[in-house]
Amino acid sequence: MSFVxxxxxxxxxxxxxxxDSSSKWQRRDYLLLIMEGTDDGRLLEYDTVTKEVKVLxxxxxxxxxxxxxPEEDFVLVAETTMARIRRVYVSGxxxxxxxxxxENMPGFPDNIRPSSSSGYWVAMATIRPNxxxxxLDFLSERPYIKRMILKLFSQETLMKFVPRYSLVLELSDSGxxxxxxxxxxxxxxxxxxxxxWAIQPAVPRRGDCLLIHLPSKMGNxxxxxxxxxxxxxxxxxxxxxxxxxxxx
Numbered sequence: 385m386s387f388v389x390x391x392x393x394x395x396x397x398x399x400x401x402x403x404d405s406s407s408k409w410q411r412r413d414y415l416l417l418i419m420e421g422t423d424d425g426r427l428l429e430y431d432t433v434t435k436e437v438k439v440l441x442x443x444x445x446x447x448x449x450x451x452x453x454p455e456e457d458f459v460l461v462a463e464t465t466m467a468r469i470r471r472v473y474v475s476g477x478x479x480x481x482x483x484x485x486x487e488n489m490p491g492f493p494d495n496i497r498p499s500s501s502s503g504y505w506v507a508m509a510t511i512r513p514n515x516x517x518x519x520l521d522f523l524s525e526r527p528y529i530k531r532m533i534l535k536l537f538s539q540e541t542l543m544k545f546v547p548r549y550s551l552v553l554e555l556s557d558s559g560x561x562x563x564x565x566x567x568x569x570x571x572x573x574x575x576x577x578x579x580x581w582a583i584q585p586a587v588p589r590r591g592d593c594l595l596i597h598l599p600s601k602m603g604n605x606x607x608x609x610x611x612x613x614x615x616x617x618x619x620x621x622x623x624x625x626x627x628x629x630x631x632x
Contacts, residue, residue: 386410387425390495392452392459400430401440401459401474403447414446418465418492418520421445427461427472440472441482448509449495453557454502460485462493464509465520469493469559486559490514491551499554503562508551 387410391402405414407424425444430437441447446464453460457476462469468487473479491508499505512520550567 387414389448390450392450394452394456398432399474400432401450401452402428402430403444403450403461404428405446405448418446421465425463427459427470429474440474441470444470449493449497449506451496451498451504454498460496460504462496462506464492464494467492467512469496469506469555471559486555489553491553492520501554501556501562503554503556506553506555508553511549511551 385404386407387405389403389405389411391400393400404426405411406422408422409420423443423445425442425447426439427441427444427447427450428437429440440459441461444461444463445466447461448464449460449462451460452458452474456474458471458473458478460469460471466487467489469485469489470482471485472482489506489508489512491511494507494509496507497505510520552565554562554564556562
């Protein structure tokens, strides 16, 4: 396996669900995988008792974050370059089935973690401005331009064109947008990768603050986010005027 990415483990420790993002590219070449947009990623299940590995879903485009549901009946997997999250059922009547949890997201999803309200936090690797210009969306329909860019520029140079806009979404247990946290200029956290959150101990019921670990591709950050109200992110839109703003 060239690019083992994220994992989630059942409470009894028997099953491990993990993503293999690419059979061609390695982690250090993640930007090349994004630009190429190949569908060679997989979601796999490892049984720690039988030592068997099973492919649950293949032909995925940059499968990234993965998270078990609280009831452990399904697994969510982020398809980064497709701006969507798939749901794969691993127990119950629908075991073996798969469907779309959320699509046409306002950014390219990275990792997924549970929220305190039985939903999920999703970190956006970068946004898809709407209205505005998204380089990845533009290039997805122009493979000939992508090939030329990859020949002319290094990964470090290409990263300079990625918007410095950090975005974290909270989704409900059904995939509906619940609220969003924005850093429009990337001043607090740039290129967010993951959110391991914890409610501030002083206000565990009100949830006025979130302490969020934001390991990004550019470095580790610990941010204290003051939630000053409730907000809903409309599907497909990134609205920097929302009332949920990160603070230190």
